[in-house]
Amino acid sequence: MSLRAVGLAALLTAAAPAVEAQLGPGGNPLQTVRYGCYWTNTTDTTTNNTGFLDSTATYTVTTLPLNPGNGARIVIRGRFPKVRYFSFQIYDGFRPGNFVDSIPDALITPVGGATPAPNPAVLPDANGYTATYQLQVVYRDPPANPANRQPNTLYAGVSAPIGVFNKTLLYRTYLPNTDSNGLGGAGLPELIYAGPEAQINLRNTPDTGACKLAQLNNDLLRVFPVPGIGQNQANVAFRPVSGRGAGVFYPNGDSNYLRAQTGRLYAPLIVVRGRLPLTAVQPPLLVADPMVRYYSLCQNDLNTSRNVGCLTDRDLRLQADGTFTAVISMPANRPSLARPEFGYNWLPFGDQLNGLTVLRQILAKPGFSGDFARAVDRPALPLTRTLGSFAPDITYCDRATFISYAPSGGAALVDACRKNFSLLGGLLGG
Structure with a gap:
């Protein structure tokens, strides 16, 4: 994957110092968007494969004002999509997207009622997907105590890094039904400036x-090269990464990950x-009390952040003991x-030397x-201590074994x- 040139606006944004400015009524006088934009950019593995995407995900992005002032707000109106999960997140506009707030579908009350389930892993009841929100x-700023949140409200914050001129709103959908498109047959939500x-x-x-300039800038900012090398047998391991953590590309506050840096020169196979875990199924089929909403295993190119392939909880074949074993090569x-x-x-490894093997959980x-x-x-604790029987294993392997x-x-x-793997055998192809 070749890297596109980054324009002046992107360079200014990426290089801006990570300090914050308080925004009074009317926001930053330098903000380029006064009212906001309709959805400007869509990212998935076919249109712009970067940023360690899940292959079932579609991200749609737009640009909002830093602060329109005078009590103005942005209204989002839509219909529940036929997908496993959807959400809205807002970021302060600083690359690679500092997380401000999130509202997942589990907290969205449809127009006309229906109480969200106490377990966010349960699919929301969307009345056969006629429900609107x-x-x-x-x-x-988002309330420190989640109990103090207003219903159906996303908080954009009252500050932003100096050098940033707008906020970013991202609409995520994951794993559409087999009879619908990436947006789950619901299309894109309407966006309305209400002042x-x-x-x-x-x-x-x-x-x-x-907004045309914002669309161009968003296109340029989506390139996300990452320096790194795969780890050998002595060091390869899954390590936890927060969905809200620093260094995550436009983080999803509803996700957490286990990631392992892998390299195809160490061995022909990764196991x-x-x-x-018990997951929700395909809308509108409901699981009474799932453990997580969504779970997947993905292989990515480490240095380009390109997705190579994923297996979702719907795809993974289990063995007799209820576990899955996957080979990457x-x-x-x-x-x-x-x-x-x-x-x-x-799963295929990809055509690069270094990979990132990712386990993803959404809404536990x-x-x-x-x-x-x-x-x-x-x-700092081993995964067997923190996750018990749900702690995964990863190892290199040779073909003969x-x-x-x-x-x-x-x-x-x-x-x-683990016992029989030989570095020499791996380098020779097993």
Whole structure:
């Protein structure tokens, strides 16, 4: 993947010092968008494959004012999409997107009622996907106590890094139904500027010129190269990463991750084994009390942040003990038994030397013992301590060991790969 040139506006944004300025009524006089833009950019693995995307995700982005002042707000109106998960997040506009606030579908009350479930991992009841919602974006800091949040409200904050001229709003959808598109058949929500002087549907924004520049700037900012190298057998391991943490590309506040830096020169195969939590199914099919809303295993190019492929909880083939085992390799090195009919999942490694293997969780049930947030909160502890039986394994392996031990199941295979793996054998292709 070649890197596109970054324009002057992007360079100014990326280089801005990470200090904050308080914004009074009317916001920063240098803000380029006074009322806001309609949705300007869409990112998925086919249109702009960067930023460590999940292959089932569609991100749609727009630009909002830093602070329109005079009590103005942005209204979001839409219909519940036929997807596993959707949400809105707002960022302060500083690359790579400092997280301000999030409202997931689990906290969105439809127009006309319906009480959100106490377990956010439960799919919202959208009345056969005829339900609509209305949210507001207000220019106040998110309440420190979540119990003090206003219903159906996203908080844009009252400050921003110096050198940033606008806020960024991102609409995420994950895993659409098999009979719908990436937006779950609901289209894009409407965006409306609601101020004392006007009600403006942002499809017809007065900020047309500024929004075209914002769209170009957003396109340039989506390039996200990451320096790094894969780790060898002695060091390769899943490490917890917060969905709200620094250094995450436009972080999703509803997600947490386990990530391992991998390299294809160390061995022909990478083997991942884990226990799949109970998840929601496909809307409108409901699971009464799921452990997480969404779970996936993805392989990415480490240095380009490109997605190579993902297996979702809906795709992963389980073995008799309820765990999954996945093999990651170049297509030419894929063992004949690394197929679902033999109880094994497979993902391609990608054409780069260094990879990032990612396990993703979205909206865990409160108190769930395998919640990745438990590992994020105590990163120095081994995953077996923080996640118990939900702690995953990752190891390099050679083809001969896989062929010998795959018939015995994933647990025996992982143990044998760790014991028998030879660096020389890996470099020679096993």
